Amino acid sequence: MIYAISGVIIGIVMGLTGAGGALVAIPLFIQFLGMGLKEASVYSLIAVVMASLINFVTQRKLTDYKVSGFVLIFSAIGSYISVPMKKIMPEIGVAALLSSIALYALWSLWFSKTTQAQNHSTKPHHVLSVMIGLILGSLTTLTGLGGGVLMMPVFMKFYKFDQAKAVATSLFVVAFSSLLSLLIQSREGFQIIIDVNLFYLSLGILASALLLKKLMSSLPNNYVLLTRKIVFSFVVLLALLKIF
Numbered sequence: 001m002i003y004a005i006s007g008v009i010i011g012i013v014m015g016l017t018g019a020g021g022a023l024v025a026i027p028l029f030i031q032f033l034g035m036g037l038k039e040a041s042v043y044s045l046i047a048v049v050m051a052s053l054i055n056f057v058t059q060r061k062l063t064d065y066k067v068s069g070f071v072l073i074f075s076a077i078g079s080y081i082s083v084p085m086k087k088i089m090p091e092i093g094v095a096a097l098l099s100s101i102a103l104y105a106l107w108s109l110w111f112s113k114t115t116q117a118q119n120h121s122t123k124p125h126h127v128l129s130v131m132i133g134l135i136l137g138s139l140t141t142l143t144g145l146g147g148g149v150l151m152m153p154v155f156m157k158f159y160k161f162d163q164a165k166a167v168a169t170s171l172f173v174v175a176f177s178s179l180l181s182l183l184i185q186s187r188e189g190f191q192i193i194i195d196v197n198l199f200y201l202s203l204g205i206l207a208s209a210l211l212l213k214k215l216m217s218s219l220p221n222n223y224v225l226l227t228r229k230i231v232f233s234f235v236v237l238l239a240l241l242k243i244f
Contacts, residue, residue, distance in 0.1 A: 002032045003197040006047065007204020013235055014051040014148070014171065014205075015058070015212040016228045021048040021174075022144050023102060023235050037091045041144025045182045046198060051205045052148070052175035058213040062168035067159060068176075070126070071133040075147070075177040078137025079184045086142050086185075098143045101150060102236045108153035109229055128158065136173070140181040148174045149236075163225060 006028045014021040025044035029035045035043065056063070132154055136147045148170045155166040216224055 001200075002028070003200040004204040006032075007050070007201040007206075008208040009204075010047050010051045010201075011054065011205035011208030012212055013231060014048070014174075015055040015209055015216075016167075016224075016231050021051045021148065023098075023149070023238075026098075026144060027238065037094055038086070041094060042182070042185060044144040045140070045178045045185075047201060047205075048178045049175055049182065050202050051209075052171045052178065054202075054205050054209045055212075056168065056171040056175055058209055059164075059168040059171060062165045063172045064159075064161070064165065064169045065172070067129070067155075068169055068172045070129045071136060071151075071173055072176050072180070074130050074133025075137035075140065075173075076180045076184070078134040078139075079141045079177070079181040080137075082138040082141045083185060085138075089142065094143055097139065099240055101139060101143065102240060105149035105153055106233060106236045108157070109232060132158075136177055137181065140177050141185060147177050163228065164221075167228075 006025065009028070010021045010024050013024050022041070022044040025047040026037070026040045029040040029043055030037065033040075132151075136150060139150060140147050151170040151173055152166055155161045155169055156163065159166075161169065219227075
């Protein structure tokens with residue numbers, strides 16, 4: 001039952017914000033399933049992959065695939081080179097990274113001018129995209145975050161996407177960067193148990209994604225924007241309280 005409830009919560013957060021799925025999953029897995037922080041950070045990626053893929057399908061028309069593909073290639077490299085670091089990194093280091101990224105994303109969401117809609121997109125230099133991909137892959141592997149908390153402010157600040165496009169593109173990038181990280185960690189010796197509970201998790205995510213799509217289509221854009229900010233802020237604060 002806890003897996004289904006977790007799926008609903010994670011699906012709602014990912015669908016609204018394009019981020020925050022792992023910030024929900026990690027505290028839930030620690031609290032109710034008795035996992036350690038490192039173990040929860042691995043399993044959270046399974047939840048993030050499911051949630052981001054399902055929500056991406058409902059928002060796919062707004063996705064920028066060219067930018068996503070370039071970032072994903074280098075996120076795979078970042079994931080691969082950071083696996084040895086995760087094996088020796090203490091949990092307090094993981095917690096510090098999680099907190100720093102979450103607080104940066106929270107600040108960007110509320111105080112950066114990039115949260116305002118832009119009417120055009122720009123194409124940053126490829127060197128910047130390489131750096132973003134490497135950082136994304138490394139942080140995804142080290143912390144269990146899908147990367148949405150990083151990608152959302154990046155897409156809005158450097159690529160000048162409006163929030164709806166940033167959410168959709170973030171969901172696509174997060175889904176496949178998390179999947180790549182999960183596969184790389186599994187290959188390098190991190191054991192992942194696949195059982196019926198993951199089926200309940202996916203059902204919860206699917207139900208919330210379908211419900212969310214219907215609700216968002218009936219709300220004015222300014223209400224959707226404010227709801228995204230409030231939900232993401234609430235998730236970050238709860239996650240920080242649980243992690244520490």
